[in-house]
Amino acid sequence: MTVACFAAVTEVRVEATLTAVETSRRDRLVRQTDRDSYTAAHLLARACAAELLGLAPAQLSLSQSCPRCGAYDHGRPGIDGHDVYISLSHTQGYVAAVASRRPCGIDVETRARSVPARALSQPEHRWICLQPDPLEAFTQLWTRKEALLKAHGHTDPTAATVLGDEGLLSSSQALTFTEWQPQGTPAAVIGCIVAEIPPPDFCR
Numbered sequence: 001m002t003v004a005c006f007a008a009v010t011e012v013r014v015e016a017t018l019t020a021v022e023t024s025r026r027d028r029l030v031r032q033t034d035r036d037s038y039t040a041a042h043l044l045a046r047a048c049a050a051e052l053l054g055l056a057p058a059q060l061s062l063s064q065s066c067p068r069c070g071a072y073d074h075g076r077p078g079i080d081g082h083d084v085y086i087s088l089s090h091t092q093g094y095v096a097a098v099a100s101r102r103p104c105g106i107d108v109e110t111r112a113r114s115v116p117a118r119a120l121s122q123p124e125h126r127w128i129c130l131q132p133d134p135l136e137a138f139t140q141l142w143t144r145k146e147a148l149l150k151a152h153g154h155t156d157p158t159a160a161t162v163l164g165d166e167g168l169l170s171s172s173q174a175l176t177f178t179e180w181q182p183q184g185t186p187a188a189v190i191g192c193i194v195a196e197i198p199p200p201d202f203c204r
Ligand SMILES: [Zn+2]
Pocket: 066, 067, 068, 069, 070, 071, 074, 075
């Protein structure tokens, strides 16, 4: 089972409680909008995990750990004491989160304004340039890449393969990409998750 959710930051009660580590990390962010997005994404991830586990969000504690440096204020998120996978993302006033019994990743991006060739492999760049809307194609590819990286716990973008002979892959290594354009939000916002089959229904 997988639970995924998308919301505007304003729809999440950002005054709700975070852990001390989360609060300290959040308070180091300079802009208020970034602090609100951080809070909203962490609360949404907790809400998704709570629904998956059949518990109240307040019963759950979200923590992160970085496999590279060992720090606990960033890196792959998890729920203390529970065998679940969670992932979260935020961009320009929107947040998305997913919780699953299997590895999962989620990413939301607003439509790209340019195609940064340096961030892409040659086949990726070639494929994007052949699409009728290269900016949309780049945003889709990048969103899938980010979601796949999170699902695998990687941080290296070159480790993600989301292109096949026919273009964007619809699945990869038994994981499924689900993409959606949230209703009632700027069409520029695109989301994508990698999770178990069947893919989740989004809350909205
Ligand atoms: Zn680190």
